[in-house]
Amino acid sequence: MEAYEKSLTAQPSVNKKFVQYKSIVFGKSYLIAYVEDEWIKQMGSTLDAFAAQRWKFMTIAFPPLVFVPYSWMNLNSEKHISIIEHEIVHLNQFLIRKIPSFADNTIEVLKKEFLHTMRSEYEAYFIQLANYPLLYPEEKGFSLEEWCILRAYTQYLDRMLFWGALSRIPTENIISLLEWLKAELPKKFDYLGFEKTAGKKYSNQLADMVLTGISHIFKDYPQTPSAIGF
Ligand SMILES: [Zn+2]
Numbered sequence: 001m002e003a004y005e006k007s008l009t010a011q012p013s014v015n016k017k018f019v020q021y022k023s024i025v026f027g028k029s030y031l032i033a034y035v036e037d038e039w040i041k042q043m044g045s046t047l048d049a050f051a052a053q054r055w056k057f058m059t060i061a062f063p064p065l066v067f068v069p070y071s072w073m074n075l076n077s078e079k080h081i082s083i084i085e086h087e088i089v090h091l092n093q094f095l096i097r098k099i100p101s102f103a104d105n106t107i108e109v110l111k112k113e114f115l116h117t118m119r120s121e122y123e124a125y126f127i128q129l130a131n132y133p134l135l136y137p138e139e140k141g142f143s144l145e146e147w148c149i150l151r152a153y154t155q156y157l158d159r160m161l162f163w164g165a166l167s168r169i170p171t172e173n174i175i176s177l178l179e180w181l182k183a184e185l186p187k188k189f190d191y192l193g194f195e196k197t198a199g200k201k202y203s204n205q206l207a208d209m210v211l212t213g214i215s216h217i218f219k220d221y222p223q224t225p226s227a228i229g230f
Helices: 002-009 037-043 078-096 107-131 144-165 171-191 196-204 206-220
Strands: 016-022 029-035 050-052 055-057 060-062 065-069
Touching: 029 078, 037 065, 050 078, 065 078, 078 107, 107 144, 107 171, 144 171, 144 196, 144 206, 171 196, 171 206, 196 206
Parallel strands: 029 065
Antiparallel strands: 016 029, 050 065, 055 060
16 A cells, blocks of 8 residues: 555655545445545546546556545545445446446447446446435435436536547537437437436437536536537
């Protein structure tokens, strides 16, 4: 663990601390890195914390790891714990499944990533909220299944829009992807075994959801390049 800390120290301005965290849901210990809040924010507009597969920094190969904002170090609220437990579901997914590489942003890769995100996020939200029901907003009228589908789907959509805004995904690929989602959501949700009505509903609401996603990006990242071309 010390070697990991030393190697991350080579990255200037990133405050970090590694801890062994005992998962309440899984009863096992996992490695967590507390890093600067700003650093986490740069990784994606929708993330409070995130899990990373095996990765390399300088000469050291890291095991799958959960990154958590430094400011959470002494926070033990149900919300914070449940988010860490959600990320630990992803660590387990990394350990037991082969996660495909999404290294490039071709339209075919973005479509595959859609299926992968829907499966892995649905599972993570379901385990999180089944164990921490306080965070499941029952009053909104969604069943737990519907809510987990919505969270997984908006997470994917927001990430794609965020990457599009940063030009990590070319605008024409974002447009093709949105057209594909509009046409295919009902079929793909059916294929994933999700509530059939949800696919149709989100296909119809795609334009509104895209506008909401873009407004979140501008709110969280006012410095985002103005050349959002979609
Ligand atoms: Zn997740």
